[in-house]
Amino acid sequence: MTGPTRRLRAALALAVLAAAALTGCSTTESGSRTTADGLTEVRLQLQWFKQGQFAGYLAAVDQGFYKEQGLSVQILDGGTDIVPQTVLAQGQADYAVAWVPKALASREAGAGITQVAQIFQRSGTKQVSFRAEGVADPAALRGKTVGNWGYGNEFELFAGMTKAGLDPSRDVKLVQQQFDMNAFLAGDIDAAQAMSYNEYAQLLETRNPATGQLYTAADFTTLDWNDQGVAMLQDALWANTERLADAKYQDRTVRFLAASLKGWVFCRDNVDKCRDITVAAGSTLGASHQQWQINEVNKLIWPAPAGIGTLDRAAWDRTVQIARQTRNAEGATVLKQDPGADAYTAEYVTKALQILKDGGIDVTGTGFKPVPVTLTEGGK
Structure with missing residues (x-):
């Protein structure tokens, strides 16, 4: 090690120690x-x-x-x-x-x-519709305007539709959904993506203009991907x-x-x-x-x-299978191969x-x- 290099490294080490001292912390051997x-x-x-x-x-x-x-x-x-x-x-x-x-x-x-x-042992993703839409199962999404967030959040929806015999790219009108329920409440989306613990609650916290009361679960139908056998680990x-x-x-x-x-x-x-x-x-x-x-x-x-x-190994294997086999609207899958050991x-x-x-x-x-x-x- 040359002299200048040794001096540079020593200076850098002192700088690290000085920074740690300023924050009231020290640096351990493992970083x-x-x-x-x-x-x-x-x-x-x-x-x-x-x-x-x-x-x-x-x-x-x-x-x-x-x-x-x-x-x-x-x-x-x-x-x-x-x-x-x-x-x-x-x-x-x-x-x-x-x-x-x-x-x-x-x-x-x-x-x-x-x-x-x-x-999380179970999926929290739902597809929610107003009861009047009659969406009792994934097959009933045919011809509907279906919202999804994208960014890899859509694969349970796509797997559910595919399992029901629908082609997501042709049998429904897919729209990019914002991370809220505004478009759904405005009637622009027939079936919207919602997490059981978040967006679905947002619906139940909203006043129904027809009654003046908060919406209730009876106003909606929900598709739970756990029930449909296409849930993915979250x-x-x-x-x-x-x-x-x-x-x-x-x-x-x-x-x-x-x-x-x-x-x-x-x-x-x-x-x-x-x-x-x-x-x-x-x-x-x-x-x-x-x-x-x-x-x-x-x-x-x-x-x-x-x-x-x-x-749950079965849930892991199902997640990998869906990620490898289900295609989005652009024809791409999440995974091209099984994950390594x-x-x-x-x-x-x-x-x-x-x-x-x-x-x-x-x-x-x-x-x-x-x-x-x-x-x-x-x-x-």
Whole structure:
């Protein structure tokens, strides 16, 4: 090593240490940072803005579950222009929440990510119509104006139509739907895409101009892709594949999962408290909407017979099959080939679940029952 090079590297090392000192953190050998009180800093990238969909992670911060595991977790908001798995692969986050087909597509394109826990066991996607449209099953979508968000959110819809004998490119009029229900309520869309925990609630928070009262479930028909056998896996936790070779990152992953899963257990048993935590975290949606959202998300997680965060292999295989076989309006599939062996690992979630079980935590929720939720106009 030459003298100038040695001096340059020494200067760079001092700069790193100085920056760490300014932020009250230090840098560990594995590249992570620690706070002044010795907690390891972790960044979790969400798919969307803070809301009930992510209540378990917010609760894990609020209730000190991450701190119990020696972690200080920063939760990063998502948005329309943020791809969580890309943020993770580029090293701008330590873990990310992402839907399985989208993350697998990113892997196929070169993103080095591995799924380490499957949080949602069931799909929350619905296709909603006014009851007067008579859409009792996917075949009844023929000739209808059908909305979808695109960006990989449409494949359950396309798989459902294909299974019913419809050609999505010819038998329906497809329209790009915004991330709201305005076009549907205005009558511009006959069947709109909605998440059970979000957009569907927005309908029930809206006043029916014909009655002056809020809409009710009786005003709509919904196609649930779980019932149609074409549901795809959604919210999962992903880690950086390359970093999983580091023993310290492996250990951190186990501790991060243990605290995150404990947060979801807490929200299963304390819906009202998690509603308040979510609202306080800065959600732009109101308290009754967040309570609905957490309650509906709980239905997607619980019961979890094998333990929260474990993967149902049949659901994984179905997701991959749909991603490989179902084509969008442009004729493209999500995946061109099956994902590699390092696309998923059960190693870390298994260890995390053992930590929780050793602590007397119920990780299966066998007796889970959703709570009654009363929505108010505007979800306030």
